[in-house]
Structures are given as C-alpha cells and as structure tokens.
Amino acid sequence: MGDERVSAVKYVGPATAETLAEASFGVDDIREKAVSYRMLVDAGVNPGVAARIRREHSLAWSFESEGDDLGRRSSQVRGLGDAERAWVAASSGDWQEEESKPEPDGEAAWVAASGGDGAKADGSGDPVAAESAWRDRSRPTPVGSLDGVGATEAADLAEAGITSVRALASADPEAVAAALDRDADRVAELRDAAVDHAGRSP
Structure with missing residues (x-):
C-alpha cells in the first residue's frame, strides 16, 4: 500500500500491515470498496x-464477473437441491467442468495459506492452534489448585458456587x-490468594 495509515484499518496488525505495504492498492481503496476479499488474499493477507x-468494510468477495465462480460456490453450499444446482450451473457456465475440480477443504486451505506456523495476535496463523490456545486460556483454574486449599475446603466453596480461582478472586469474603x-x-x-494467583496467570 505504501501508506502509513494502513495500521489504522481495523483488524490490521503488524504482520498484515507489512503485507499490505507492498500491495498495489491503498487504504482509501479499501474504504471506497475498490478492493475485494480476493485481492486482499492475492496480496498475501491471511484469509x-x-x-x-x-x-468490516463491506467489501465484495471478488470483482471477477465470470460466472464460473457460481458453479464452484453452488457445489460448496449445503442444502441445494438438484434443480437449484442445475439453475446455478445454467447461470454460470459448464457445471460438469467445475464439479470435476476438487475443492480444498476450507479450513485446510486457510491453514495452508497462513503458513500453518501457529496463531498470532493479529489473527494470522493457524486457526486451529488459535482456537486451541483460546480454549486453554479460557479454561477456569479449579479453586482446589490454590496452595492451602484442600479437597474439603474446595467442596465447601463449591457449595457457595465458587469452583474456580477467578470466581473466588471476585467473591465477597x-x-x-x-x-x-x-x-x-x-x-x-483465600480470596487474596486467588487474586494473587489470577494476577500471575497469563
């Protein structure tokens, strides 16, 4: 893009800004909807x-006006009946040719396009790893994992609805x-110990 304002575009982190700096379009093109999803991906942006x-910017998926994309899309959409597929095929060119081309699995294509090198803060990287990391970070830490809280005390706290360190940290003693x-x-x-523990957690 060659435009310093690229980082002002929502969802553009450092890695994406670096990629877009080399693109043939600018921030204004994105804001004016002169850029499509396909153009972003072709420029090297993570899908x-x-x-x-x-x-965010209500961009088109693609500016290609060739109808053959409809045939491919109709084969990917679940729930289309034969008559609907035939209608889409008639609208888009040779259905049989499009149907014979194997389509990559969406998630596998995204992982391959992203390099599969792990999740990054700006949304690039392996989506499966990103979700797994999010689930790990979001999993509550059992209150019994605090030093000095035994099974009996953890069970007592559970009676009051406190089963996680986070819940204990925010409880009224x-x-x-x-x-x-x-x-x-x-x-x-115990609440203070939970607050300390929560403060140390990533």
Missing part, C-alpha cells in the same frame, strides 16, 4: 484477516463466609 476486513458459616478472615485470605 481469516482478509475476511474480517471484508466484513463476608458473603461467602456467611453462606458457608465459616470464618470471614479465612475466606478473605
């Missing part, structure tokens, strides 16, 4: 990031102590 940019008929100082001590 997932290109899809986000496309949605006096309310929990009253609900469990426990010492408020001990519950406050």
Whole structure:
C-alpha cells in the first residue's frame, strides 16, 4: 500500500500491515470498496484477516464477473437441491467442468495459506492452534489448585458456587463466609490468594 495509515484499518496488525505495504492498492481503496476479499488474499493477507476486513468494510468477495465462480460456490453450499444446482450451473457456465475440480477443504486451505506456523495476535496463523490456545486460556483454574486449599475446603466453596480461582478472586469474603458459616478472615485470605494467583496467570 505504501501508506502509513494502513495500521489504522481495523483488524490490521503488524504482520498484515507489512503485507499490505507492498500491495498495489491503498487504504482509501479499501474504504471506497475498490478492493475485494480476493485481492486482499492475492496480496498475501491471511484469509481469516482478509475476511474480517471484508466484513468490516463491506467489501465484495471478488470483482471477477465470470460466472464460473457460481458453479464452484453452488457445489460448496449445503442444502441445494438438484434443480437449484442445475439453475446455478445454467447461470454460470459448464457445471460438469467445475464439479470435476476438487475443492480444498476450507479450513485446510486457510491453514495452508497462513503458513500453518501457529496463531498470532493479529489473527494470522493457524486457526486451529488459535482456537486451541483460546480454549486453554479460557479454561477456569479449579479453586482446589490454590496452595492451602484442600479437597474439603474446595467442596465447601463449591457449595457457595465458587469452583474456580477467578470466581473466588471476585467473591465477597463476608458473603461467602456467611453462606458457608465459616470464618470471614479465612475466606478473605483465600480470596487474596486467588487474586494473587489470577494476577500471575497469563
């Protein structure tokens, strides 16, 4: 793009900005919808990031006016009946030729296009790894994993609805102590340990 304003475009991180700096279109072209998803991908933008940019700026999927793309798309859309496929085929050229070409699996194509080198903060990289990393980060840490919290105390806290470190860190010690008929100082001590633990977690 050769335009410093590229990083101002939503969903454009450092890796994508670097890729777009070499593109033949500029930020204004994106804002004026003179760029398509296909152009972004052809310029080297990760397909997932290109899809986000496309949605954000209401960009076209492609500017190609050839009808053969409809044949390919109709074979990918689930739930089309034979008559609907035939109609799409008649609208788009030779259906049989398009049908005989194997289409890559969408996720596999995205992983291949992204280099499959792991998830990155700007949305580029392996989407499966990104989701797996997100799930790992989002998984609650059991309250029993805190130092000094045994199985009995964890079970007592669970009775008050506190099963994770995050829940304990945000709990009102006096309310929990009253609900469990426990010492408020001990519950406050546990809450402080949970806050410390949550602060150390990534």
